[in-house]
Amino acid sequence: MLQRRPExxxxxxxxxxxxEQAKAVVQAVGERAIGYKVGSELFTRCGPxxxxxxxxxxxxxxxxLKFHDIPNTVAGAVAAAAELGVKMLNVHAxxxxxxxxxxxxxxxxxxxxxxxxxxxxxxxxxxTILSEEVGCKRALEEQVLNLAKLASAAGLDGVVASPKxxxxxxxxxxxxxLIVTPGIRPAWAAKGDQKRVMTPAEALRAGADYIVxxxxxxxxxxxxxxxxxxxxEISESNS
Ligand code: C5P
Numbered sequence: 001m002l003q004r005r006p007e008x009x010x011x012x013x014x015x016x017x018x019x020e021q022a023k024a025v026v027q028a029v030g031e032r033a034i035g036y037k038v039g040s041e042l043f044t045r046c047g048p049x050x051x052x053x054x055x056x057x058x059x060x061x062x063x064x065l066k067f068h069d070i071p072n073t074v075a076g077a078v079a080a081a082a083e084l085g086v087k088m089l090n091v092h093a094x095x096x097x098x099x100x101x102x103x104x105x106x107x108x109x110x111x112x113x114x115x116x117x118x119x120x121x122x123x124x125x126x127x128t129i130l131s132e133e134v135g136c137k138r139a140l141e142e143q144v145l146n147l148a149k150l151a152s153a154a155g156l157d158g159v160v161a162s163p164k165x166x167x168x169x170x171x172x173x174x175x176x177x178l179i180v181t182p183g184i185r186p187a188w189a190a191k192g193d194q195k196r197v198m199t200p201a202e203a204l205r206a207g208a209d210y211i212v213x214x215x216x217x218x219x220x221x222x223x224x225x226x227x228x229x230x231x232x233e234i235s236e237s238n239s
């Protein structure tokens with residue numbers, strides 16, 4: 001398999017509140033950036049224009065809207081996202097097999113054929129919340145793995161997984177199942193509200209296909225330089 005360039009593994013989280021801010025960030029980061037993640041805040045404020053802008057700039061888009069609804073509605077939402085030309089999008093695995101199959105089918109029938117990822121258990125949910133509020137009897141790690149397997153069986157392309165889940169998912173789901181990992185911090189960056197983090201190189205070495213990095217790049221006084229440092233860090237660890 002051809003080795004991917006480091007910049008191809010990076011998705012920059014564009015967590016801003018207006019199209020103007022999004023444009024300023026993309027401009028400041030510059031040409032080396034290949035992919036951006038658009039989440040609920042930017043999409044709810046600006047809608048398809050945010051995706052349209054990124055596509056005009058020749059950027060790839062991961063639309064992180066975590067669809068979770070009845071199968072028919074999710075299929076419609078996936079078809080709509082595919083029409084925008086996004087490269088990746090996601091759904092909640094807890095929506096179940098039929099919902100995920102509907103998502104996979106809608107993506108497969110579209111012209112742009114985006115990759116569909118599953119969100120397993122949100123990292124804001126700990127064992128206590130899972131047991132006492134969600135009412136799930138399984139251990140958290142087992143539930144993550146169980147939902148990842150369900151996603152794979154439903155025909156989805158991969159999962160969004162935290163750094164500590166990469167190894168177990170890679171071991172159990174094989175080499176072709178995509179793993180996209182947020183919670184990434186270069187050694188030199190502030191952790192912010194992220195608790196369990198890995199560096200970009202550590203996450204890729206553990207088996208992630210893509211790493212999601214936001215503030216270490218977007219909130220840097222020099223976003224272009226921050227991205228270059230991350231790319232260099234990954235290259236060095238590969239050599
Ligand atoms: O700025 P930062 O690098 O922390 O951004 C990480 C991005 O990944 C944010 O968009 C955040 O919502 C998302 N994310 C996360 N942790 C998860 C799932 C998603 O940080 N477990």
